[in-house]
Amino acid sequence: VILVIILIATLLAPTIVFPTHHISELKSFADQGDVYSQYNLGVIYYGGIEVPRDFKEAAKWFRKAAEQGYIDAQVSMGALFYRGEGVRQDFEEAASWVRKAADQNDSEAQYNLGMLYYGGRGVPQDFTQAVAWLKKAAVQNDLNALFGLGIMYHEGEGVSQDFQQSAGYFREAANKGYADAQSVLGAMYYDGLGVTQSYREAASWFKKAALQGNLESQQFLDTLCMERPYACR
Numbered sequence: 001v002i003l004v005i006i007l008i009a010t011l012l013a014p015t016i017v018f019p020t021h022h023i024s025e026l027k028s029f030a031d032q033g034d035v036y037s038q039y040n041l042g043v044i045y046y047g048g049i050e051v052p053r054d055f056k057e058a059a060k061w062f063r064k065a066a067e068q069g070y071i072d073a074q075v076s077m078g079a080l081f082y083r084g085e086g087v088r089q090d091f092e093e094a095a096s097w098v099r100k101a102a103d104q105n106d107s108e109a110q111y112n113l114g115m116l117y118y119g120g121r122g123v124p125q126d127f128t129q130a131v132a133w134l135k136k137a138a139v140q141n142d143l144n145a146l147f148g149l150g151i152m153y154h155e156g157e158g159v160s161q162d163f164q165q166s167a168g169y170f171r172e173a174a175n176k177g178y179a180d181a182q183s184v185l186g187a188m189y190y191d192g193l194g195v196t197q198s199y200r201e202a203a204s205w206f207k208k209a210a211l212q213g214n215l216e217s218q219q220f221l222d223t224l225c226m227e228r229p230y231a232c233r
Contacts, residue, residue: 023051030061038065039073046076046085055086066097074101075109082121091122102133107140114148118157127158138169146173147181154184163194174205182209183217190224199224199231207232 023044029037038061044051046058059080065073078098081090095116101109114133117126131152137145150169153162167188173181186205189198203224209217225232 030064033068035065035068035070035073038062038068039070039076042073042076055080057086059086066100069100069104071101071104071106071109074098074104075106075112078109078112091116093122095122102136105136105140107137107142107145110134110137110140111142111145111148114145118148127152129158131158138172141176143173143176143178143181146170146176147178147184150181150184163188165194167194174208177212179209179212179214179217182206182212183214183220186217186220190220199228203231 023041026037026041026044030041042058042060042062042065043049044058045054045061047053059077062073062076062080066077074097078094078096078101079085080087081094081097083089087093095113098109098112098116102113110133113123114130114137115121116123117133118130119125123129131149134145134148134152138149146169150166150173152158153166153169155161159165167185170181170185170188174185182205185195186202186209187193188195189205190202191197195201203221206217206221206224210221221232
């Protein structure tokens with residue numbers, strides 16, 4: 001199993017959606033330092049909500065809100081620097097902004113910082129630090145973090161390899177509907193890795209993932225049901 005490095009920082013919807021003719025009013029509040037207005041303007045320009053999409057303008061307003069400590073804006077600045085949208089791509093800057101939000105206990109930022117440590121993007125590669133930040137996010141039920149910890153315990157990256165621990169993290173994410181975790185948990189039941197081997201359990205988890213559109217799980221399920229029909233009854 002390979003942990004794919006995806007920085008998932010997502011730009012959130014504005015707290016209040018302003019019609020176009022109210023954007024000038026929103027800018028007035030933002031110019032006076034209102035952090036919510038600054039953040040909302042960033043979202044509006046980033047998404048092109050009733051205005052032409054403009055990443056540079058989005059970055060300008062996100063930065064103003066982020067510099068006032070607004071968590072969602074800090075996460076957004078991290079994402080912009082990571083992707084090079086409206087700013088010059090800079091992984092160190094991305095990590096700096098993500099860390100500010102992570103230090104305020106934002107689970108999405110904690111997951112993202114863990115992934116930056118995992119991939120060595122903007123920070124030295126450090127699996128131990130990656131695990132530490134993923135655990136902070138996992139405590140807050142971040143499903144990506146739970147899945148990532150499952151992978152790291154499976155592979156023994158930053159921790160001693162432990163298939164039971166791995167299965168536990170996958171199960172926690174799978175029970176909350178995370179399709180990739182359901183698929184991997186199905187494979188672990190198929191192989192008896194960290195769990196008691198069970199083709200029926202494997203089929204059950206493959207089916208849950210397949211119903212969410214996980215094509216690999218559908219292929220595993222088809223093969224399993226052909227080889228061992230009893231497991232799929």
